[in-house]
Amino acid sequence: MTQRYVMSIDQGTTSTRCILFDQRARLVSVAQREQQQYFPQPGWVEQDAVEIWRNVDRIVPRALADAGISPDQVMALGIANQRETTVVWDRRTGTPVGRAIVWQDVRTEELVREFEGKPDAETVRDRCGLPLATYFAAPRLRWLLDNLPGLRDRAERGDVLFGTMETWLIWNLTGGVDGGEHVTDVTNASRTLLMNLATLAWDDELLSFFDIPKRMLPEIKPSTADFGRTKRVVPGLRIAAALGDQHAALFGQTCFARGETKCTYGTGSFLLMNTGRELVRSTHGLLTTIGYQLGGEPAVYALEGPIAVTGSLVQWIRDSLGLIGSAPEIETLARTVDDNGGCYIVPAFSGLFAPHWHSEARGIIVGLTSYITKGHLARAVLEATGWQTREVVDAMNADSGLTASTLRVDGGMTANHLLMQFIADVLDVPVMRPIVAETVSLGAAYAAGLGVGFWPDLEGLRRNWHLAARWLPQLEASRRDAEYANWQRAVELTFGWAQPRRPV
Amino acid sequence: MPGPVQAIERAAAILRLLARGSGRLGVGEIAASLDLAKGTAHGILRTLQGVGFVEQDAATGKYQLGAALLHLGTSYLDVNELRSRAINWADALAARSGEAVRIGTPLEGNVMVVHHVFRPDDTLQTLDVGTLLPLHATALGKVLLAYDADLAAETQRSDLPSLTRRTVVNAAALTRALAQVREQGWAGEAEEFMPGEAGIAAPIRSYGGLVVGAIGITGPADRLCDGGLRPRADLVTHVSNAARAVSRDLGASR
Ligand SMILES: Nc1ncnc2c1ncn2[C@@H]1O[C@H](COP(=O)(O)OP(=O)(O)O)[C@@H](O)[C@H]1O
Ligand SMILES: [Mg+2]
Numbered sequence: 237m238t239q240r241y242v243m244s245i246d247q248g249t250t251s252t253r254c255i256l257f258d259q260r261a262r263l264v265s266v267a268q269r270e271q272q273q274y275f276p277q278p279g280w281v282e283q284d285a286v287e288i289w290r291n292v293d294r295i296v297p298r299a300l301a302d303a304g305i306s307p308d309q310v311m312a313l314g315i316a317n318q319r320e321t322t323v324v325w326d327r328r329t330g331t332p333v334g335r336a337i338v339w340q341d342v343r344t345e346e347l348v349r350e351f352e353g354k355p356d357a358e359t360v361r362d363r364c365g366l367p368l369a370t371y372f373a374a375p376r377l378r379w380l381l382d383n384l385p386g387l388r389d390r391a392e393r394g395d396v397l398f399g400t401m402e403t404w405l406i407w408n409l410t411g412g413v414d415g416g417e418h419v420t421d422v423t424n425a426s427r428t429l430l431m432n433l434a435t436l437a438w439d440d441e442l443l444s445f446f447d448i449p450k451r452m453l454p455e456i457k458p459s460t461a462d463f464g465r466t467k468r469v470v471p472g473l474r475i476a477a478a479l480g481d482q483h484a485a486l487f488g489q490t491c492f493a494r495g496e497t498k499c500t501y502g503t504g505s506f507l508l509m510n511t512g513r514e515l516v517r518s519t520h521g522l523l524t525t526i527g528y529q530l531g532g533e534p535a536v537y538a539l540e541g542p543i544a545v546t547g548s549l550v551q552w553i554r555d556s557l558g559l560i561g562s563a564p565e566i567e568t569l570a571r572t573v574d575d576n577g578g579c580y581i582v583p584a585f586s587g588l589f590a591p592h593w594h595s596e597a598r599g600i601i602v603g604l605t606s607y608i609t610k611g612h613l614a615r616a617v618l619e620a621t622g623w624q625t626r627e628v629v630d631a632m633n634a635d636s637g638l639t640a641s642t643l644r645v646d647g648g649m650t651a652n653h654l655l656m657q658f659i660a661d662v663l664d665v666p667v668m669r670p671i672v673a674e675t676v677s678l679g680a681a682y683a684a685g686l687g688v689g690f691w692p693d694l695e696g697l698r699r700n701w702h703l704a705a706r707w708l709p710q711l712e713a714s715r716r717d718a719e720y721a722n723w724q725r726a727v728e729l730t731f732g733w734a735q736p737r738r739p740v
Numbered sequence: 741m742p743g744p745v746q747a748i749e750r751a752a753a754i755l756r757l758l759a760r761g762s763g764r765l766g767v768g769e770i771a772a773s774l775d776l777a778k779g780t781a782h783g784i785l786r787t788l789q790g791v792g793f794v795e796q797d798a799a800t801g802k803y804q805l806g807a808a809l810l811h812l813g814t815s816y817l818d819v820n821e822l823r824s825r826a827i828n829w830a831d832a833l834a835a836r837s838g839e840a841v842r843i844g845t846p847l848e849g850n851v852m853v854v855h856h857v858f859r860p861d862d863t864l865q866t867l868d869v870g871t872l873l874p875l876h877a878t879a880l881g882k883v884l885l886a887y888d889a890d891l892a893a894e895t896q897r898s899d900l901p902s903l904t905r906r907t908v909v910n911a912a913a914l915t916r917a918l919a920q921v922r923e924q925g926w927a928g929e930a931e932e933f934m935p936g937e938a939g940i941a942a943p944i945r946s947y948g949g950l951v952v953g954a955i956g957i958t959g960p961a962d963r964l965c966d967g968g969l970r971p972r973a974d975l976v977t978h979v980s981n982a983a984r985a986v987s988r989d990l991g992a993s994r
Contacts, residue, residue, distance in 0.1 A: 561807070564823065648824070651823050653823075653867075671835055672831055702858075702860035703858055703860075703862050704834065706858075706867065
């Protein structure tokens with residue numbers, strides 16, 4: 237019997253990966269390419285959607301070739317993607333109207349402040365579960381409509397399409413200008429500020445609040461659904477699932493039951509808790525979002541604590557300061573010293589997300605003395621990820637009334653032992669990594685494989701979860717509390733920076 | 741004896757050229773200085789860039805000596821980077837073999853564990869990243885010794901401590917064992933480190949075949965070995981495939 241496989245494409249913020257998994261959910265091959273990041277102005281973050289599409293065009297055939305697998309052995313393709321990153325393109329030429337605006341971009345800060353001042357601003361959160369913030373897609377789309385000459389007319393005529401990365405990729409894969417499918421899934425749509433969380437449809441009130449023409453929006457489908465067949469790159473693959481990367485990671489970690497939680501450490505980091513069929517509203521600065529929706533079933537909801545800058549702080553140290561040659565070397569550098577030397581870095585590069593939601597905050601390094609070396613800076617870089625995790629975990633505990641007793645982790649930064657140990661220390665709970673660190677890809681594959689019957693049920697998938705590494709807390713409570721207090725003071729210093737403080 | 745390899749002579753000349761004067765030259769200037777065709781110079785520069793010996797300035801396109809040249813003596817692949825680059829394949833090896841996986845590099849006459857994946861059976865296990873293991877008594881160590889003549893000579897100069905009754909303690913026997921490792925491309929160890937335990941490991945290579953570490957599995961001898969305490973062929977294949985996959989990602993040719 238010929239072996240059968242499921243393919244996933246994980247279009248992440250830093251890179252795009254194509255991975256093939258066998259029926260026992262074991263990785264068979266992986267092909268990966270980083271994409272270029274553009275920082276044209278302070279606070280702006282852009283990527284080239286065409287470059288990302290070209291990367292997909294290269295890595296999909298390579299993943300097949302490396303494994304010696306033919307396309308007809310691939311039962312399904314699942315796509316996971318960086319969320320909220322906004323692309324608008326011409327439906328006749330397939331050309332984007334400009335660079336994609338990335339979820340970390342804060343150019344819409346003014347615009348968001350204007351929205352906040354509108355009389356019906358209060359209703360936004362009720363409808364879509366999200367606070368008004370630069371993080372989400374709608375303000376970005378509105379910014380494009382306002383700032384690119386003629387774009388609004390083209391949008392109203394139906395000449396241009398909007399999408400996040402999965403929509404862009406699926407449209408291209410299924411034919412592009414030749415009848416490409418213009419679709420998204422509920423998890424991605426739940427990050428736009430435009431979808432009604434209860435009805436899972438575009439909300440007319442929200443569309444008029446943000447003044448977005450409905451014609452340019454994709455059709456919303458469940459996370460597992462028929463998204464069409466590929467006509468390009470490798471023709472004939474059945475696209476059976478699409479979901480935002482963090483939702484895919486929740487699924488890949490097999491957090492199928494209420495209360496099950498994971499945190500994914502990549503460019504940013506994202507804590508998600510499955511809240512089942514219940515739409516839970518946070519009172520502690522978390523988001524309400526869709527966990528996932530299997531075709532034909534009601535949606536599963538989640539609470540989320542997003543952190544904008546974790547791995548990208550490491551990239552900043554590498555690319556903008558040149559202190560290290562590769563991201564993992566941050567650990568080597570950090571181990572040249574025993575502690576942070578009194579130095580703290582709060583990477584509010586995109587303002588601060590959960591649980592603070594201060595769009596106007598900007599990054600700081602505090603506690604500098606002549607004693608501080610680059611080793612201390614490297615420590616402070618890693619510790620920033622730890623403390624930001626602590627803040628969202630505290631919020632999650634407060635919202636759910638439960639106290640997390642372990643933390644399930646995944647993502648590129650979980651290769652960093654110093655960091656994982658620090659997270660165990662600051663949370664005072666064991667940190668557990670499953671045997672597939674590429675949990676986003678695994679989750680997309682799981683969803684796609686379930687959709688086509690390659691895997692029968694959720695219980696079977698659960699049995700694939702195995703512990704690969706576990707870090708136990710070791711720090712004394714007094715030290716932890718003192719350090720946390722320092723961190724909190726540092727965070728307060730970032731507030732209000734991007735706008736002139738009001739005179740007292 | 742074959743004569744000198746022209747491409748290597750030219751590469752050396754390019755490095756000497758970049759080491760003097762301003763240290764920043766375009767491909768055209770380099771080709772003109774050495775009287776080479778531009779395509780030839782470009783090919784050599786690209787290869788030197790691939791191994792880190794030259795760097796290209798993104799803005800001007802000019803070449804200069806690479807940082808790797810300054811650190812030629814120290815280990816060129818950071819151990820934390822090795823872990824990051826190998827993590828997917830180490831996970832897959834643990835899933836396929838059902839055993840614990842470790843990656844090791846040499847440190848002060850020992851194997852240092854730089855990565856560890858638990859045996860995927862959800863029993864209680866403890867991370868031992870940072871732990872030191874004996875070179876002569878582990879499969880990881882034998883791989884590292886087999887491809888590093890200096891390390892092997894140094895290890896054999898001192899006493900080889902006996903850890904079990906099967907530990908190889910005789911220098912000549914170790915030399916023979918290492919020759920066999922090189923011949924078969926992997927190392928096995930059965931009850932040489934701990935009674936009842938066995939290991940299988942293979943080399944992780946970078947460009948040009950340079951061995952930068954070893955990846956392997958350990959577990960009960962009765963699971964890893966056949967009746968004659970010989971490593972099971974299917975597990976050897978899994979380990980070798982994982983080593984090859986990591987090596988390919990690090991730039992080793994197939
Ligand atoms: N060993 C490491 N230590 C610290 N940060 C790392 C390490 N390896 C990768 N990273 C960071 O993780 C990010 C890449 O992880 P990944 O999960 O691929 O992210 P994404 O899905 O957001 O693209 C990068 O920002 C990189 O700087
Ligand atoms: Mg990712």
